[in-house]
Amino acid sequence: MTAAAQPASQNQQSGKQTAAVPLRRLMRATARQHRTALLWTSIVVAVLAIALAATGVPLHELAARGGPNWYGASRASVDYAGVLQAFALILQLAALLAGMFLGAPLLPREIQEGTARLAWTQAVSRMRWLLGQVLPLAGLLALGALAIGAEFGWWLSPFPNSAVGQIAAWSPWWPLRFNLNPLLLAGWVVFAFTFGVFLGAAIRRTLPAMAATLVCYGAVLFEVSASWRMHYLAPLRLAAAVQFRPGGYSYGVYWGSQQPVIMSQALGWPDGRLLSGAERLRSAAWMRLHHIVMWITYQPGSRYHAFQAIELGWLLAASAFLLAAAIIVIRQRPA
């Protein structure tokens, strides 16, 4: 409540050099200015935490009673897969909300209400002022995301690993879950927030900036989840031996304890070429004669943590870039 009162010395007033306003004091100003937004954010985080706890405790009890094969043993156990999917969607939405309701309005509100002309004519530079606004808010959002991500990890821990060849809702690779690991959820929330801040700086009007954040962040999240993510590292390829019988074939691969993400599989020659359309219609005897195999393109399950690290890395780099771009924009543009 008490402002740091520094009596101005005559020296400070007439000196050519000016000291920068300490970041700690800027953060105090930010906490005061955004008290209401911080309150609402903590309410949302608290509601999520309570909802996860309220459903997680009975889920864990059910899993403990049912033993290792609890899932599928009862109707209730299967229902929890639906609850899991609902939570995954809600958490994806929470990151978007941080961008739309905290990030996007941050600068347009100041510009539209004229308070930017107040803030930007105080001793603090626009760059430090924006850093003082964005860093504490992004830090608090990241802490909330870490907590919720950790609780969500606990929530879904009883679910078994996925079956071969498909990504079940509880597989760590499932697109709606991959980015809900604590660190990555924090990364996505910070990315959404800084994306909103940048769009607000560029667009300067609250509602259009919020709409742009919805569209742009949504598009990036969709593209990353649907396709980009699986190309962080070049996929591996292996040839599986195939048993050809008249009218059909079968093959099997032992993947070990970590399930891979299979990106594609097709019949081909031992040297790697895939079969043409006409060749695929040949007889089982022809296939056996030419030692046709099944080429499987996949990301090994062991790459999970590498992929998490790559995604977190580019999210943080993109957030830093967006923040720098927002600073450049507000330094160039009038208040």
Added chain:
Amino acid sequence: MNVIECRGLAKRYRHTWALRDCGLAIPGGHVVALVGPNGAGKTTLLNIAAGLLRPTAGDITVLGGQRPGSGVARVGIGFVSQDAPLYGHLRAVDMLALAGNLNITWDRDRALARLADLRVPLDRTVHALSGGQRAQLALTIALAKRPRLLILDEPLASLDPLARHEFMASLMGEVAEQGLSVVFSSHVVAELERIADYLVILNNGQLQLAGVVEDLLAVHRILTGPGNQSAPDAQFIAVVHARQAGAQAHLLVRNSAPGATAPQGWRSDPASLEDIVLGYLRDPGARMLPGPAMAASAGGPAVTP
């Protein structure tokens, strides 16, 4: 030290010029009234001086050679923007503390004492304050950083006459106490004499007049004479504005030499600051500027409507 100095300053918004070729040197230690009609470019000029806008062309320095918006300028200039924007959802005391956290020099105790003197309720939100109280809070924030130059953009516009009087009285008290320079814009012409000792007139994006009020009052006269008579000798007196009222003609004139006397058949009266401001505003072609601009204007033929 000139608190604001500009040369060839111009600002364009898309297709319209808000400021054109402004050359100005305002010395320190004055209370400067920047006067002009709506849309004259006052806000643009003040926002450029405060570092919020960048000029399209020309140079401007503040506080004796500092770039507007530079670190020294931000510390040394207190700025209250038009409508005195503040964070409406904060209590007055929190608004003050927030502003304190954005500054290096900050006199919190004096600010609190000032607000207590003015009976601004500190625990009320800014939204709940009256227009006069909001303006006082914004001025207090600008003063608490102990600026060397205070820039106020239309500080009186939203105030009723009583609040206007209180605001100016308290401002004058601070000026006397702290010895700071003040530049304020206004389209309220009345009572300027009591407040300002330096006048700048801006009209249609161009400077018309700049000078110390005392000097302006000394060189301007109102001549009243018969309406059918031709204007007095142009070599002797520059006519700023002529107004015909029935059989009488009223001329706002500028003496080209000290001690000039009224020509025969004309009555000479001292001009008030209001007469001068209105006379120039009615005649956008008239100029009286220090430096080369003044020489050109005073040496040329008299401007008549």
